[in-house]
Amino acid sequence: MKFSEEQIHRYSRQMILPGIGGKGQRKLAEAKVFIMGAGGLGSPAALYLAAAGVGTIGLADFDRVELHNLQRQILHRTVDVGLPKVESGKRTLESLNPEVKVETYPERITSANIRKIIAGYDLALDGSDNFPTRFLTNDACYFEKKTLISGAILRFDGQLSTFKPHAGGPCYRCLFPEPPPAGTVPSCQEAGVLGAVAGIIGVLQANEALKEILGHGESMAGRFLMFNALNLSFHEVKIQKNPNCLLCGENPRIHELIQYSQSCPGNVAAFCPGNVAA
Numbered sequence: 001m002k003f004s005e006e007q008i009h010r011y012s013r014q015m016i017l018p019g020i021g022g023k024g025q026r027k028l029a030e031a032k033v034f035i036m037g038a039g040g041l042g043s044p045a046a047l048y049l050a051a052a053g054v055g056t057i058g059l060a061d062f063d064r065v066e067l068h069n070l071q072r073q074i075l076h077r078t079v080d081v082g083l084p085k086v087e088s089g090k091r092t093l094e095s096l097n098p099e100v101k102v103e104t105y106p107e108r109i110t111s112a113n114i115r116k117i118i119a120g121y122d123l124a125l126d127g128s129d130n131f132p133t134r135f136l137t138n139d140a141c142y143f144e145k146k147t148l149i150s151g152a153i154l155r156f157d158g159q160l161s162t163f164k165p166h167a168g169g170p171c172y173r174c175l176f177p178e179p180p181p182a183g184t185v186p187s188c189q190e191a192g193v194l195g196a197v198a199g200i201i202g203v204l205q206a207n208e209a210l211k212e213i214l215g216h217g218e219s220m221a222g223r224f225l226m227f228n229a230l231n232l233s234f235h236e237v238k239i240q241k242n243p244n245c246l247l248c249g250e251n252p253r254i255h256e257l258i259q260y261s262q263s264c265p266g267n268v269a270a271f272c273p274g275n276v277a278a
C-alpha cells in the first residue's frame, strides 16, 4: 500500500522513529487487534491504537454506558449514557481516526463464539472486568495461537503482561491456574479504582500491542509488571512457563474452552494481588 500525503502527515511523528518508518506504518495499517471490553482498560488502549493507525480494531462489550463508567472509561461521553459501549466506542474511535475500521461485538462473548472472533485477529488485548471472561480469553488465545496482552486494575494498583505460549512463553493459567472462588477478590464496584490507573495500564497495553505488531523492542512475554499509583512504583518479576499448567503444560487437562459461570465470581475485577511466583 502507498500512503497519501495526508496519511504521511498524520503519522509523521511516529514514522520518523527508528524501527517504524513507512514499513512499520504499513504493518500497523494491516494489523487487526481485538479488544475484550470497551471499559477502563479498553478505552485508552483503543484510543492509542486508533491514533497510531492500527487498521482494524475489534471491540467486544455486552454492556451499555452508565454514568459511573465515565470516571475512567474515556471512550464514552456523558451524552452516550444508555448506548451500547461498542457503539459509543466505535464513534469515538472513528472521529479520532476515520481510517480505522472498527468491528463491534455487542453480544455476550462465550465459549461458543470467542474462538471464531479471535481467529480473525492478529492479537488480543484483555481489558475484561471479570474472571470468567479473563480465563475464556486466555484459553481462546492459546487455542488460536494468538498473542494476549493482559492488563488488570483495582484500587490504586495495576498489572501487565504479555502471554504468547505459542512462542514458548507462559500463559495466564501458568500464573493463575483457576478463577478464584466467588467473593474472594473484590470488584472495582466494591473496592473502587482510580481512573488514571486504568489509563496507565491501558496505555501500556497499547504500547505492548504496537511493539508486538512492529516486532520492535523487548516483549513483555515472560515478564509480569506490577504498578502502584500511590508510591508510584513499578515492580517487575520474571515469569516462566509452568510445566504443570492445566492448559499449556506437558500434560494438559484442558482441551476445550470452559464456560465459567458469569454469576459465580460475579463482576469481579481481574486481579490477583501478590499471588505471583517470582
Ligand SMILES: [Zn+2]
Pocket (backbone or CB within 6 Å): 165, 170, 171, 172, 173, 174, 175, 242, 245, 246, 247, 248, 249
Ligand atoms: Zn500455561
